[in-house]
Amino acid sequence: MSNKTELVKGEKSLPERSRDIPSLAPLVDIYENDDEILLHADMPGVDKKDITVNIDNGKLSLCGVRKIEAAGAVQWEEFGNIEYRRTFSVPQTIDVDKINAELKDGVLRLHLVKSEAAKPKQIEIKAA
Amino acid sequence: MWTKWSDIDRMFNAMDLLQNRMNRLFPDYGGFRGFPAAWDAFQTGPSTNLYDAGDHLEMKVELPCITKDDLNIKVQGNYLEISGSRRSDAPKGYSAHRVERGTASFSRSFTLPSEVDTDKVDAKLANGLLTLTLPKSEAAKPKQIPIN
Incomplete structure (x- = not known):
């Protein structure tokens, strides 16, 4: 019988964080043409101010926090507060200054130019 | 002492295994889905x-x-x-790399x-x-x- 597995697995080096909302990867579509890469991510119920888009060292990370505000007794609940989080690798050929993002109907649309x-x-081939 | 620890460990492993199996059988029961359900024919509707x-x-x-x-x-x-x-909100003239949102x-x-x-x-x-x-x-x- 091996006693090698620890009963409690914990990262001692990380400071303890209390995380009360679950994290979820949003569904995305990625399109590309000659000028840009387009990224559409479903984030229903997330407010514009609760979304952060970071690009650093070839890593694009999306984060959006959804807070459901409702009054009254819960009859049923199929979704709740959630943190949408997903990271992508982007090619170095993306112009970081020209990235723009829009949020409409719960979909985050990123234009990576x-x-x-x-x-x-x-x-062009020139005639000699 | 050590045998007791491993017994507890084994018990937790068995419980995890059972839970995983149950989750696979009833993916929509018990709280929130781990991954957003794809909008496919199998889904009956929005949450x-x-x-x-x-x-x-x-x-x-x-x-x-x-x-x-x-x-x-x-x-x-x-x-x-x-x-x-x-x-579909797929733009025209683009090639698709990944389409998860049906x-x-x-x-x-x-x-x-x-x-x-x-x-x-x-x-x-x-x-x-x-x-x-x-x-x-x-x-x-x-x-x-x-x-x-």
């Missing part, structure tokens, strides 16, 4:  | 919450990427039906715990979350009984 150097170019 | 605030009922429905034109709400007595369709039409009906005053029902759609305020009909409202 490619830098000029990364766009495909048509080479 | 809802219902609250009873005494003189009215409040329902919240998760409806991302749905505009008010795509949505139909019907109320009759204590019957409520929410139906609609989720259209498109589907859905319909979900409920028997509310009390009769509803259908003329005063209010529906609000904001940030992909539908909030329905359903005032109870006079007969269904709670009444204070004075003691003689």
